[in-house]
Amino acid sequence: MIRALQTAASSMLANQQAIETTANNLSNVNTTGFKKGRAEFQELLYAQVQPAAEGKTPGLVIGQGVRLNQIHRIQDAGMLQPSENPYDLAIQGLGFFRIQQPDGTVAYTRDGAFSVDAQGRLATASGGLVLGQSGPIVIPADATNVSIKPDGFVEYQSAEGKTLVAGQITLALFTNPAGLTPVGHNLHAASTGASRPQVLTPGSQAAGKIVQKHLEASNVQTMEEMVNLMAAQRAYELNAKVIHSTDEMMSMANNLRRG
Amino acid sequence: MLRGIYTSASGMLVEQKRMDVTANNLANVNTTGFKKETAISGSFQELLVRRVNDKDAAGNPQTASVGTLGLGTFLVQNAARLSAASLKETGNPLDVAITGDGFFTVQTPQGIRYTRQGNFTQDANGTLVTAEGHAVLAGGRPITVRDGSLTISNTGEVRNGDRLLGRLDIATSQALGSLRKEGHGLWTRAGADDAPLLITPAEANGQYQLRVGFLEASNVESVTEMVEMITIMRSYEANQRTLQVQDETLQKAANDIGRVSG
Numbered sequence: 001m002i003r004a005l006q007t008a009a010s011s012m013l014a015n016q017q018a019i020e021t022t023a024n025n026l027s028n029v030n031t032t033g034f035k036k037g038r039a040e041f042q043e044l045l046y047a048q049v050q051p052a053a054e055g056k057t058p059g060l061v062i063g064q065g066v067r068l069n070q071i072h073r074i075q076d077a078g079m080l081q082p083s084e085n086p087y088d089l090a091i092q093g094l095g096f097f098r099i100q101q102p103d104g105t106v107a108y109t110r111d112g113a114f115s116v117d118a119q120g121r122l123a124t125a126s127g128g129l130v131l132g133q134s135g136p137i138v139i140p141a142d143a144t145n146v147s148i149k150p151d152g153f154v155e156y157q158s159a160e161g162k163t164l165v166a167g168q169i170t171l172a173l174f175t176n177p178a179g180l181t182p183v184g185h186n187l188h189a190a191s192t193g194a195s196r197p198q199v200l201t202p203g204s205q206a207a208g209k210i211v212q213k214h215l216e217a218s219n220v221q222t223m224e225e226m227v228n229l230m231a232a233q234r235a236y237e238l239n240a241k242v243i244h245s246t247d248e249m250m251s252m253a254n255n256l257r258r259g
Numbered sequence: 260m261l262r263g264i265y266t267s268a269s270g271m272l273v274e275q276k277r278m279d280v281t282a283n284n285l286a287n288v289n290t291t292g293f294k295k296e297t298a299i300s301g302s303f304q305e306l307l308v309r310r311v312n313d314k315d316a317a318g319n320p321q322t323a324s325v326g327t328l329g330l331g332t333f334l335v336q337n338a339a340r341l342s343a344a345s346l347k348e349t350g351n352p353l354d355v356a357i358t359g360d361g362f363f364t365v366q367t368p369q370g371i372r373y374t375r376q377g378n379f380t381q382d383a384n385g386t387l388v389t390a391e392g393h394a395v396l397a398g399g400r401p402i403t404v405r406d407g408s409l410t411i412s413n414t415g416e417v418r419n420g421d422r423l424l425g426r427l428d429i430a431t432s433q434a435l436g437s438l439r440k441e442g443h444g445l446w447t448r449a450g451a452d453d454a455p456l457l458i459t460p461a462e463a464n465g466q467y468q469l470r471v472g473f474l475e476a477s478n479v480e481s482v483t484e485m486v487e488m489i490t491i492m493r494s495y496e497a498n499q500r501t502l503q504v505q506d507e508t509l510q511k512a513a514n515d516i517g518r519v520s521g
Binding site: 003004005007008010011014015018038040041042043044045046049050052058059060061062063064065066069070072074076173175176178179192193194195205206231232234235238239241242245246248249252253255256257258 | 271274275276278279280281282283285286287288289290291293296298334335336337349350351378380381382383384385390391405406408437438439440441442443444481484485488489491492495496499502503506
């Protein structure tokens with residue numbers, strides 16, 4: 001009896017977490033480079049309530065409920081949306097931009113909405129520096145016609161009209177990008193689950209090419225999220241009913257002895 | 260009389276356990292590849308009731324049987340229903356669903372286990388693993404691809420680019436024999452160490468099919484389980500009432516019979 005109560009409670013908790021995942025996906029439906037999370041459920045262990053009969057039946061083995069196993073980051077590519085900003089970059093492939101954060105650590109992102117900071121360095125909105133082959137990429141203030149090639153070379157025209165190279169953007173490739181740790185601001189930290197980053201030039205291996213004047217949209221699909229939301233909400237309700245019924249049964253047992 | 264009380268109580272205990280099973284089914288209504296369970300109850304051996312202290316016209320003792328008396332019920336076992344579940348399209352290249360009778364083979368620290376959950380990923384080493392982190396076996400070995408170009412086809416072939424690395428090991432429940440759920444989506448079988456008969460999709464002859472980019476939903480139907488839950492509750496209630504009525508009768512016997520009215 002108590003087992004049924006706890007089983008249903010475990011499911012309510014897991015479904016609540018699934019709803020939270022969906023809420024986070026939906027709120028990031030317009031976040032550049034966002035990768036949706038998929039709530040994955042897993043059964044809990046089964047308890048042998050009644051031993052197996054000799055070589056015949058498996059006996060009575062009752063499951064104990066469910067838990068949210070992981071929130072799997074789905075790495076499907078988002079749509080590439082054109083923009084007018086020459087510093088808007090998208091990656092057509094599996095790589096990540098390498099961002100040097102103010103504290104010196106390196107973070108990784110798919111969000112290529114960059115700009116140039118006061119010192120002419122290519123930077124993210126939160127002030128992290130985009131790393132190239134030889135550190136941050138510096139574009140002089142008088143540069144015009146900045147062009148970022150698919151292989152990551154950043155070219156510009158100097159005041160004298162000469163075409164110069166500011167650097168080559170590099171990308172990081174992970175064996176299991178779903179294992180990266182999100183740290184907010186669209187940034188991810190490397191983790192043991194994701195493998196060590198393999199630093200590559202764009203276009204090599206599966207890292208992918210850089211597309212200038214484009215941004216990668218979020219890969220969240222609202223229809224899919226709404227369906228997930230409904231499924232999780234109904235499952236939550238069903239399990240609340242189980243708790244209610246179990247409670248009623250316990251009350252009947254309590255009332256066996258009257259007077 | 261007292262025997263009847265125990266019979267009613269056994270009925271209540273059975274319904275309570277059936278509620279546990281139903282609660283677990285409903286808890287897993289959104290679990291990938293979950294197979295619902297049904298509890299199977301049996302009755303205690305029936306007792307042959309005979310006449311005692313009964314004599315025929317000539318005064319000889321008679322022991323003719325008057326029929327059988329049930330002594331209640333208990334749950335024998337539960338069985339997983341392998342009925343088909345709906346497929347959910349995910350488009351994810353490492354999601355694989357099995358339709359029909361088939362199980363993926365995975366390597367766990369405890370040995371070989373079987374699963375219906377095809378939401379695979381690659382771990383940090385590039386090994387194809389289940390959501391629990393157990394290596395998925397193809398040709399008896401784990402599959403490892405480091406550069407992110409692992410593909411699985413509907414025929415179970417695992418490739419790195421164009422290079423064939425192996426075929427997913429898939430066993431049917433027929434070949435596995437008696438299967439038992441362990442939890443965490445894993446199934447084990449009696450004689451777990453024996454190598455099962457693996458059947459490739461090409462040989463499966465329609466016993467099962469693989470669908471890549473799909474996940475198998477849970478086969479729990481919430482309506483059926485709700486009806487089951489109502490049945491359990493009412494049947495529990497009926498047993499409870501029967502028990503109470505017997506209690507009242509006993510009360511009469513204990514308190515009222517033989518009372519000197521006055």
